[in-house]
Amino acid sequence: MSEGSTIESVLKEQRVFAPPIELTQSARIGGMEAYQAMADAARKDPDAFWGDAARRELDWFTPFEQVLDWSNPPFARWFQGGTTNLSHNCLDRHLHGETANKTALIWEGEPGDVRRFTYRELHAEVCKAANALKSMGIGKGDLVALYMPMIPEAAIAMLACARIGAPHSVVFGGFSAEALRDRLIDGEAKAVITADGGFRKDKPVSLKPAVDAALAGGACPSVTSVLVVQRTQQPVEMAQGRDQWWHALVDGQSSECPAEPMQSEDRLFVLYTSGSTGKPKGVVHTTAGYNLWAHLTFQWIFDLRDNDVYWCTADVGWITGHSYIVYGPLSNGATTVMYEGAPRPSKPGAFWEVIQKHGVTIFYTAPTAIRAFMKSGRTVPDQFDMSSLRLLGTVGEPINPEAWMWYRDVIGGGRCPIIDTWWQTETGGVMISPLPGATPTKPGSATLPLPGIEADVVDAEGNSVAANEGGYLVVRRPWPGMMRTVHGNPERFRQSYWEHIRPDDGSHIYFAGDGARRDADGYFWVMGRVDDVINVSGHRLGTMEIESALVSHPAVAEAAVVGRPDDLKGEGIVAFVTLEVEREASDALIAELRAHVGTEIGPIARPDEIRCSDALPKTRSGKIMRRILRALAAGEDVTGDTSTLEDRSVLDRLRA
Numbered sequence: 001m002s003e004g005s006t007i008e009s010v011l012k013e014q015r016v017f018a019p020p021i022e023l024t025q026s027a028r029i030g031g032m033e034a035y036q037a038m039a040d041a042a043r044k045d046p047d048a049f050w051g052d053a054a055r056r057e058l059d060w061f062t063p064f065e066q067v068l069d070w071s072n073p074p075f076a077r078w079f080q081g082g083t084t085n086l087s088h089n090c091l092d093r094h095l096h097g098e099t100a101n102k103t104a105l106i107w108e109g110e111p112g113d114v115r116r117f118t119y120r121e122l123h124a125e126v127c128k129a130a131n132a133l134k135s136m137g138i139g140k141g142d143l144v145a146l147y148m149p150m151i152p153e154a155a156i157a158m159l160a161c162a163r164i165g166a167p168h169s170v171v172f173g174g175f176s177a178e179a180l181r182d183r184l185i186d187g188e189a190k191a192v193i194t195a196d197g198g199f200r201k202d203k204p205v206s207l208k209p210a211v212d213a214a215l216a217g218g219a220c221p222s223v224t225s226v227l228v229v230q231r232t233q234q235p236v237e238m239a240q241g242r243d244q245w246w247h248a249l250v251d252g253q254s255s256e257c258p259a260e261p262m263q264s265e266d267r268l269f270v271l272y273t274s275g276s277t278g279k280p281k282g283v284v285h286t287t288a289g290y291n292l293w294a295h296l297t298f299q300w301i302f303d304l305r306d307n308d309v310y311w312c313t314a315d316v317g318w319i320t321g322h323s324y325i326v327y328g329p330l331s332n333g334a335t336t337v338m339y340e341g342a343p344r345p346s347k348p349g350a351f352w353e354v355i356q357k358h359g360v361t362i363f364y365t366a367p368t369a370i371r372a373f374m375k376s377g378r379t380v381p382d383q384f385d386m387s388s389l390r391l392l393g394t395v396g397e398p399i400n401p402e403a404w405m406w407y408r409d410v411i412g413g414g415r416c417p418i419i420d421t422w423w424q425t426e427t428g429g430v431m432i433s434p435l436p437g438a439t440p441t442k443p444g445s446a447t448l449p450l451p452g453i454e455a456d457v458v459d460a461e462g463n464s465v466a467a468n469e470g471g472y473l474v475v476r477r478p479w480p481g482m483m484r485t486v487h488g489n490p491e492r493f494r495q496s497y498w499e500h501i502r503p504d505d506g507s508h509i510y511f512a513g514d515g516a517r518r519d520a521d522g523y524f525w526v527m528g529r530v531d532d533v534i535n536v537s538g539h540r541l542g543t544m545e546i547e548s549a550l551v552s553h554p555a556v557a558e559a560a561v562v563g564r565p566d567d568l569k570g571e572g573i574v575a576f577v578t579l580e581v582e583r584e585a586s587d588a589l590i591a592e593l594r595a596h597v598g599t600e601i602g603p604i605a606r607p608d609e610i611r612c613s614d615a616l617p618k619t620r621s622g623k624i625m626r627r628i629l630r631a632l633a634a635g636e637d638v639t640g641d642t643s644t645l646e647d648r649s650v651l652d653r654l655r656a
């Protein structure tokens with residue numbers, strides 16, 4: 001599948017699947033009229049729509065006075081005057097009725113160990129962890145970094161932080177010590193919660209040594225304590241006065257800890273994500289708006305029922321794990337499954353086994369996983385009973401119609417609606433997605449914006465483009481789950497998201513970095529990033545970050561990184577590098593450079609291919625012409641204007 005053929009097959013796509021009639025009749029939002037009515041109500045009086053939702057769906061310690069303050073765009077303030085707590089909304093409010101003894105979390109470890117927590121039990125564990133954090137001197141406003149495997153303590157720690165008003169910053173466990181250090185410094189983290197290690201592909205993989213390396217030499221002076229969960233029993237070094245074991249500190253704490261009343265706009269968490277320039281941005285989400293958005297979207301897009309068993313395969317290190325493993329499901333009183341493992345040679349059917357074993361009814365995964373399964377055929381999934389499934393979701397990158405159909409037929413037995421959800425770290429929750437009981441689906445389209453979301457496809461001036469024309473995917477109005485700022489850099493927030501598209505009327509339009517088109521039915525077809533961000537297996541990586549990692553190696557003079565279409569991963573990484581004089585390209589050096597990027601950022605950022613040359617194609621003003629590199633990387637002809645190239649012979653040498 002090349003990019004060209006995906007776009008072609010998407011353009012030719014004509015199939016439409018109506019929601020199952022039984023679902024339309026029983027759904028929370030049944031039929032397109034119901035969807036339209038909600039969307040119309042939200043458009044007519046957004047304050048009433050969001051205000052009613054916030055009062056109805058969340059518990060408040062103090063009611064809010066104002067729904068939205070948009071007097072200083074793009075800095076939104078939602079539900080001002082109110083106080084609430086996300087941990088309370090996810091736990092305490094479910095303890096009064098039957099939900100108290102309902103299973104909140106089913107966790108399965110890679111070796112097959114299972115732990116279950118009812119809402120009451122999870123509440124107790126979270127309170128203990130919250131008290132432990134307090135005993136470490138962590139209080140309201142102190143940032144706590146989490147660098148953890150996929151174990152229940154990750155969710156417990158997140159909820160414990162939210163409970164005491166300490167914003168968390170979860171750093172994906174696959175990131176390197178260097179990447180962790182950058183995030184600890186930028187966020188001025190006061191504590192780190194980690195584990196000895198986690199299991200990956202049937203082997204223990206260590207985490208604590210990376211924390212030690214990140215903190216070495218006083219590199220992060222703000223960090224005063226480290227809490228370590230014992231998971232793999234790997235030997236670890238514990239720094240006296242700094243490091244403590246989770247079991248030693250948490251287990252003995254009281255299982256009562258009142259949830260701290262938080263202002264609606266108090267910082268809830270920071271999550272770093274790659275942008276098109278420079279270092280990753282700390283995306284800031286705040287208490288009430290994020291809570292409402294994770295809650296509402298989860299309820300809407302999965303048409304939640306009381307007896308659902310819901311499973312999202314993401315890692316808690318990404319926004320999908322935040323909103324749709326932990327906060328969205330628990331805020332709704334749902335049963336959420338968390339799995340430490342992944343399909344691997346010893347267990348290619350790992351996912352299907354989890355579905356069968358726990359009776360999963362709603363399954364949410366990424367196109368890259370679906371494409372990998374599709375490649376190895378239906379023999380493995382056909383060995384499992386997956387009749388419990390009723391809805392299938394996808395997120396992270398555009399899904400090609402072939403993979404969509406395979407997911408529907410082979411995994412969903414042809415009966416489960418496919419919920420393709422478009423959103424971003426910045427949006428907090430899903431923005432464009434079918435509603436299972438309402439929206440007819442088309443393979444490859446995320447369909448329509450959720451009620452209250454004014455999404456559009458526009459040109460550079462913010463004018464809507466005609467049906468089927470390509471343009472920028474934007475959102476025209478604020479929504480509760482929107483990011484509030486870039487941590488420590490409000491100007492970067494403005495520049496990154498609000499200044500690319502400047503309508504004449506001076507209104508503020510959020511630009512997401514994606515290109516899209518809308519068909520005659522108003523359906524959105526997301527085409528992927530239009531900036532210098534590559535999406536590798538659903539993980540966002542900035543080309544600049546990988547370039548900086550490469551040039552930090554003594555052999556590299558200059559580097560340019562581009563994406564190229566990849567059958568499985570969506571995009572692969574190709575790096576063009578020029579070497580310092582007296583350095584010779586060799587297989588050994590290329591292997592060393594790949595490893596170097598792994599150390600600087602993490603294994604996911606390692607280039608698939610590194611090409612050494614004596615120069616890069618540049619304009620007269622010295623800008624690298626990435627368009628040319630992208631074509632070369634994809635093995636395509638370099639078309640279009642090359643007259644701005646400073647030195648045309650570079651192109652011939654690169655081709656050769």
Ligand code: 6R9
Nearest residue numbers: 395396397398420421422423424425526529
């Ligand atoms: C949730 C998440 C965001 C970027 C986004 C876009 C791509 C996500 C998609 C999709 C097409 C979908 N993306 N979902 N593209 N269809 N259903 O993935 O957040 O890691 O911040 O990535 O992912 O390019 O801009 P994040």
